[in-house]
Amino acid sequence: MYQQSREEVIRRQQEEMLELSTPVVQIWEGILALPLIGTLDSARTSVMMETLLQKIVETRSELAIIDITGVPTVDTLVAQHLLKTVAAARLMGADCLISGIRPQIAQTMVHLQIDLSEVTTKATLAEALRFALKRSGRPTQSKDSRE
Amino acid sequence: MDRIPAPMDRIPILRMGDLLLVTIQVDMHDRLASALQDDLTGKIAEVSAKGVLIDISSLDIVDSFIGRMLANTSAMARVLGAEAVVVGMQPAVAITLVELGVNLSGVHTALDVEKGVEMLRNRIGFPERDDTDVRF
Numbered sequence: 001m002y003q004q005s006r007e008e009v010i011r012r013q014q015e016e017m018l019e020l021s022t023p024v025v026q027i028w029e030g031i032l033a034l035p036l037i038g039t040l041d042s043a044r045t046s047v048m049m050e051t052l053l054q055k056i057v058e059t060r061s062e063l064a065i066i067d068i069t070g071v072p073t074v075d076t077l078v079a080q081h082l083l084k085t086v087a088a089a090r091l092m093g094a095d096c097l098i099s100g101i102r103p104q105i106a107q108t109m110v111h112l113q114i115d116l117s118e119v120t121t122k123a124t125l126a127e128a129l130r131f132a133l134k135r136s137g138r139p140t141q142s143k144d145s146r147e
Numbered sequence: 148m149d150r151i152p153a154p155m156d157r158i159p160i161l162r163m164g165d166l167l168l169v170t171i172q173v174d175m176h177d178r179l180a181s182a183l184q185d186d187l188t189g190k191i192a193e194v195s196a197k198g199v200l201i202d203i204s205s206l207d208i209v210d211s212f213i214g215r216m217l218a219n220t221s222a223m224a225r226v227l228g229a230e231a232v233v234v235g236m237q238p239a240v241a242i243t244l245v246e247l248g249v250n251l252s253g254v255h256t257a258l259d260v261e262k263g264v265e266m267l268r269n270r271i272g273f274p275e276r277d278d279t280d281v282r283f
Contacts, residue, residue: 053238060258088241093234093257 024055024064031063031132032056033125035100037070040078049085053092062094063136065128069100079114086119095135097121099128158183160190165274166198166267167191167229168260172205180216184223191227197274198267199224200260204235214249221254230270232256234263 027033034052036045052064066082068074074082086096099122101109109116122128158179161168167190169183190196201217203209221231232255244251257263 050238050242053241057238057258060262062258062262084242084245087245088238091241091244091251091256092236092238093259093262 024052026059026061027065027129028133028136030059030061030136031065031129032059032061033065033067033129035067035070035125039073040071040081042077042081045078045081049081049088052085053088056089056092056094063132064089064094064096065125065132066096066098067100067125067128068098068105069102069125071100071105074105074108076112076114079109079112083114083116083119095120097128097131099123099125156182157186160186162190162194162196165194165196165271166200166264167194167196168200168202170202170205175213175216180212184216184220187220188223188227191224191229196229197271198264199229199231200263200267201231201233202235202260203233203240204237204259206240207237209240209243211247211249214244214247214251218249218251218254225253230255230267232263232266234258234260 023035025033025035032052032055034048036048052066055061056064066085068082082098086098089096097120101121101123120131122131156179158169158171161170167187169187171183173179175183187199191199199220201220203217206213217233221233224231234257236256255266257266
């Protein structure tokens, strides 16, 4: 009896955690942040990416920061999802940065030969925000990075 | 005897000063796409348009044909001296195009018409004032 309810509690908490880790937050006018937490699997990453793209449309944000500080490991499949999201956002007219890349993950990504040449990456969310603010703070400058 | 195309067979092109706006709402097939390219390139030349907005916010599915059509149309506009921007791409469409690996590297994009106009203005500037004075 005790065993059963303990398992139920664990299961319920896992479900809650799943829902908790997908919020897209607007951290500035026109800038969204998606802090990813925990081990990412293909399905979860896919859902979160769609949510981000949808929020970009809803809020008309031209910049999104995907922060992976809370992600312990990144494998090829997850990296492909991230890159796909960045490419899709760019096609829509927005730009994605990836931040919170830990040294270990940076090494893994290079070893896996994941091509990050098309993506702006920053070590911390703060750096990414600074970059994003600089970008959006000059309306007279040509925003043609979506070529 | 040649059949004169009914209005429904061609996509309307709206003019806003030195900008042209095209809204794609229906499935594009070969004939419609080439009619659009004919009409658009003709119009760009006729009014010396400096910018073209291609609104695809009504499209919720695409294929590589549409992707190529957008890329080609942008290129044609550029050759004629106009900058093109594709606006309103839906997330599902963007994901599809990425997965299909369609090369859209020469195509400018913006989230909506308003941002599209802003982008165009940053690139092409504002028209010189004259008595018709339409400013967007």
